[in-house]
Structure formats: C-alpha cells, structure tokens
Amino acid sequence: MLKLIKFELKQYTRPIGLSSLTFILSIPLVVNIVMLLADFDRSVMQYANLAYMMYVMLLATDYTFLSSGFLLKHIPISYKKVYLAKLVAHLPAMIITTVSYELLSFVNKAEHYEMGMPRFADLSIYQYPMLFASYIFAFLLIQSNIIDKSAIIPRVIKKLVDIPLLENLVVGIYFVLSISLSGIGMISFGVIFYFAESMSSIETLLITIAAVILSVAVFYLNANLLEKSSKMKGECK
Amino acid sequence: MIYNDREPIYLQIMNDIKYQIVLGNLKVEERLLSIKEQSQHMGVNPNTIARVYSELEREQIVHKEKGLGTFVTPDESIIMKLKNEIAKENIIRFVARMQKIGICGENMKDMLARYLSEKHNEEKLL
Amino acid sequence: MGVILKTNNLVKYYDEKKALDGISIEFETGKIYGFLGPNGSGKTTFLSLCAALLKKYEGEVIVGGLKPGKDTKAFVAYLPDFNYYPGWMRVKDALNFFDDFFEDFDRVKAEKLLADMDLKHDEVIAKLSKGMQARMKLAIVLGRKAKLYLLDEPFDGIDAVTREKIIKIMLSTFSKESTIIVATHHITYVEKLLDSVKFLYKGKVINEFEAEDIRHDKGMTINEYYLEEFRDAETD
Numbered sequence: 001m002l003k004l005i006k007f008e009l010k011q012y013t014r015p016i017g018l019s020s021l022t023f024i025l026s027i028p029l030v031v032n033i034v035m036l037l038a039d040f041d042r043s044v045m046q047y048a049n050l051a052y053m054m055y056v057m058l059l060a061t062d063y064t065f066l067s068s069g070f071l072l073k074h075i076p077i078s079y080k081k082v083y084l085a086k087l088v089a090h091l092p093a094m095i096i097t098t099v100s101y102e103l104l105s106f107v108n109k110a111e112h113y114e115m116g117m118p119r120f121a122d123l124s125i126y127q128y129p130m131l132f133a134s135y136i137f138a139f140l141l142i143q144s145n146i147i148d149k150s151a152i153i154p155r156v157i158k159k160l161v162d163i164p165l166l167e168n169l170v171v172g173i174y175f176v177l178s179i180s181l182s183g184i185g186m187i188s189f190g191v192i193f194y195f196a197e198s199m200s201s202i203e204t205l206l207i208t209i210a211a212v213i214l215s216v217a218v219f220y221l222n223a224n225l226l227e228k229s230s231k232m233k234g235e236c237k
Numbered sequence: 238m239i240y241n242d243r244e245p246i247y248l249q250i251m252n253d254i255k256y257q258i259v260l261g262n263l264k265v266e267e268r269l270l271s272i273k274e275q276s277q278h279m280g281v282n283p284n285t286i287a288r289v290y291s292e293l294e295r296e297q298i299v300h301k302e303k304g305l306g307t308f309v310t311p312d313e314s315i316i317m318k319l320k321n322e323i324a325k326e327n328i329i330r331f332v333a334r335m336q337k338i339g340i341c342g343e344n345m346k347d348m349l350a351r352y353l354s355e356k357h358n359e360e361k362l363l
Numbered sequence: 364m365g366v367i368l369k370t371n372n373l374v375k376y377y378d379e380k381k382a383l384d385g386i387s388i389e390f391e392t393g394k395i396y397g398f399l400g401p402n403g404s405g406k407t408t409f410l411s412l413c414a415a416l417l418k419k420y421e422g423e424v425i426v427g428g429l430k431p432g433k434d435t436k437a438f439v440a441y442l443p444d445f446n447y448y449p450g451w452m453r454v455k456d457a458l459n460f461f462d463d464f465f466e467d468f469d470r471v472k473a474e475k476l477l478a479d480m481d482l483k484h485d486e487v488i489a490k491l492s493k494g495m496q497a498r499m500k501l502a503i504v505l506g507r508k509a510k511l512y513l514l515d516e517p518f519d520g521i522d523a524v525t526r527e528k529i530i531k532i533m534l535s536t537f538s539k540e541s542t543i544i545v546a547t548h549h550i551t552y553v554e555k556l557l558d559s560v561k562f563l564y565k566g567k568v569i570n571e572f573e574a575e576d577i578r579h580d581k582g583m584t585i586n587e588y589y590l591e592e593f594r595d596a597e598t599d
Binding site for chain 1: 414416433434435436437441443447448449456460463464465
Binding site for chain 3: 240242243244245246247273276277279280281282283284285
C-alpha cells in the first residue's frame, strides 16, 4: 500500500512535463500573499484562485490517473486499494486548494457585502465537504476506466451522431468540456455565487449535492468515452 | 545448421547430432550441451531438444547421467553402426540419382571405380 | 504436467460485437504455445481476459485453478503489444515498479536480461526506439518467474537482430513449471519455438495441433498450414 502511494506521488509530481510538488505547493500561497500585499482587486484574486483550483483538479483527476491506469491494472492488488492510494497521494493537492480557498475566504470576509460580491465566509461550511466529496467522486469515477470498458458506453452520443467525423468532433468537444467542468466546484460555485444572496443554507446545500451528482454522471460518461476513444485508436485485435 | 520447417525438427537435429558424432566433431564420452543451452543455441523449443535427447538415448547413441548431463556413448561399435547407417543412406541416394538418369548396375560400378582410381592418382601426384 | 489455463465456452461481447465465440481450450504447463490468427481474430481479447484485465465475459476461465482476478495476476505475466509505461518512467523505474509489486520478480535476472539487450537504467522508455522498447518490455516481464506468460505480438515492428535476441531470452526463461503463450500473426518467426499451436479465427478456435505433427504428417511449415486453413476459412 505504501509503495502504491509512493508510486502515485511520484507520478503526481510530474504532470504534463511540468514539474514538482514544490510548484504545486507554493504557487497559490505565494500568489495569494503577493496579491494581498499588492492590494489587488479582490475579484482578480478570486478568479486567480478559482483558475488555479481548476488547474489542480484537472491535473489531479485527469493526466496523472490516466497515465498510470493501464500499468496499475497489471499488479496483483485490488482496485479498491489502488483508488485509495491515489486518493491519499492527492491529499496534498486537495489541501492546497482548500488552503488557498481558505485564504480567499479570509481575504474576502469583510469588504464584500458592500461590494455586492458573494459571501465566501458564509459558504465555507459547505465548501470543504463538497470539495472533498467532488474530488473523491472525480477520482473514483475517472478510475472507472480501469474497470472493464464494456460496462456502459455513451450510447446516447453514439446514436445522436451517426457521421463518424461529426461523431469524433462531438466526442472531442464533449470530452474537453467535461474535463474543464471537472473542477466540479466550478459549476456549483458558480451557481452558488450567483444565488448566494438570496439562498438559504439548505438551498445552498441542495444545489451542492445536485452539482456533485451531476459531476458523477459527467465523470462516468467521461471515463467511458476515454475508454472508447482509446479503443477507437486502432486496437482492433 | 539451418533447419527445414517442413520436416520434423527433432528428426533433423537428431540426424545432425549423429552426423557430428560420426565426423568426430562430437567425441566419445563428450558432454552434449544441456537441453536449455542447446535450445537457446539453436533457437529451438526445449521440449524438442528434450525429445531429441530421449530418442538418441533410446537408440543408445547417448546416455544421461543424472545431475551431470547427456554424454555421447563410449561404445565404438554403436558409432560404427551409425557410420554404416549414414554410409548406406549416402549409397541409397547416390544409386537413386544415378538410376534416375539411366545409369545402372555394372555401368554405375564402372564409373564409380574409374572415378575413385582417378582421384587416387591425383592425390598421389600432390 | 498439469493444466495451467482452461476455458469453457468462453464468450466475450464488445457491445453487439462478438469478439470471442465459445472458446473451449486447455494449455498445459511446460509448453510453448502459439496462439495464431490474423488481426481482429480475438487474440488480444482472449489474453486480456486470462490476464484479468477485462472482467465481463460468459463461460468459464480458470487460471491456475482460480478465476482471473487480482490473485491470478500474481503468477500470470502479461505483455501487451504496446508501450504501457507512463511517459516519465525510465528503465530503472520499471525495474523498481516490478520489484515493488510482483513477488515473483527476480531482479537479478531482469538486470541481466536488460544488460543482454543493451538497455541502460537511465533511458526514458518512451524515448527508446520501437525495437528497444520491445526488448525492454520483454526483458522486464520475463524477469518474473511467472507460471504463465501471455505475450501479445512480441515481434511487431522489430528488426531481425532484436527478434533473435527476444527468442533467445524467451528460451532462457522457459522452464517445465511455466507456460508461454505467444499470440502473433508472424508465424514464420516462431516455427521452431512452438510445441503446440491453436488457430484463432473470428473469435473461434478452428484448429489445435502439435507443431511437429504438421511437419510429420503434412510436410508443411506451420505458416503454410496456417495459410491453407485460413484461406479455406475465408471461403467458407
């Protein structure tokens, strides 16, 4: 188990040719501190942090998983343990995004009511569980591509588009969109921000749950699409 | 030695080993390569080699010493027998080919005798 | 000699497509098998199922007395026909990976095989030439003392020298306690390697025989026999 975590950590620190845990650990902290000191417009900081969060989620849920998926399928360890190891290895990323969000909340507490911006402080009770929950869902479901690819295939898409070229285009766009949306905080946060002033806590929570369920569906379909598209790449044996 | 994939490979290898013994390249009591070594050396399935060794042992051309390996028989008479077998095969082939072109019986014997004496004279001159 | 792998009426669907159509075959220990057929005949699907990489199927698959799963992965070594190492891994990372996760991995043996194949520890696997990648994949997998080796097209896209080296290390790994199944459509390369052959066509095993029997009975190479059989199969 420890070895698995070590292996995952190793992978995680090499995303898309970029490099290290240091990079991931320090960027949001540094950026937030700099922006605070430079007295940046709060909305700029907000977007910067959100963008960063999206980046980390993208990294964590997409590349690092997929790149080791097939290799890890070979080892005599149950998939549950593999998922768990991946989760544990991504704790640093989760913590970082949470920390930077916390910083954002801290920064945003007082001034915002006057500025008419969403009240981050009020949201924070729901943020963390949701963040973690969506992270966990994202991880587990992206890993569904480890499970037999013939489980469920997005027949909907397939039936909608019969022309191969168009199908690939649609599949491609869908894929890109769903990966972008995979920082599922984005959907729910956006909704919550928009309605924050007028919503009660319960409503906020419900929307959060709905967003998470949506992310589950998105990921599941996404994972199978990835399987399908890799299968389409000429593996016809 | 290149093996023909159309005939049983184990037979070809057996014949090859017999031939090497008769030629003296494989000496009396010499240890053959282990099955594994032989298979890697020839690029041939080890079970095929195992079969070769078993068959050769059955024909008493080699004998296996447990833990030590497979050895060429020390029995000169068996090697002589092998030699005669190969010689006979050569003769059968020679005769068949000569007969195919219409040279038979006494004619064949004469040609052979003439050739042998010519060759003998040449060698004497060298 | 026992049976290491047995399937009973194995059927596998990909959506509506039937990739394997009722395969019932056995593989014994201590032999080298050729699982031969053209592209698309189902070889990879079959091997993937036996390697527990695919889970859904109908019928029975028994590997070493067990259903394919995480426990069978401990004694089954599968070699896929593509590079399955993440882009960042170097040869030494692959060595460490196998050492960490496979109990039957013999690091000393693997190191020796890698050295035989002129592979250096620091090389990034993804940056190696196709031939070197093929050597590397095989050297690592054969470094395992597995009971069953499933090699999927080990000869694809490699030169004659690499091929000879690969055959040599396959033979050096072989033992009476293990079984090697080579799935390929390059039959001429494996003529001397195989004990037994099974022909796979469109998801069905259409023939099984011992290699030497074909030579003895028909005076044909396996390849010639293959061409004959598959020509007939196509015209059926």
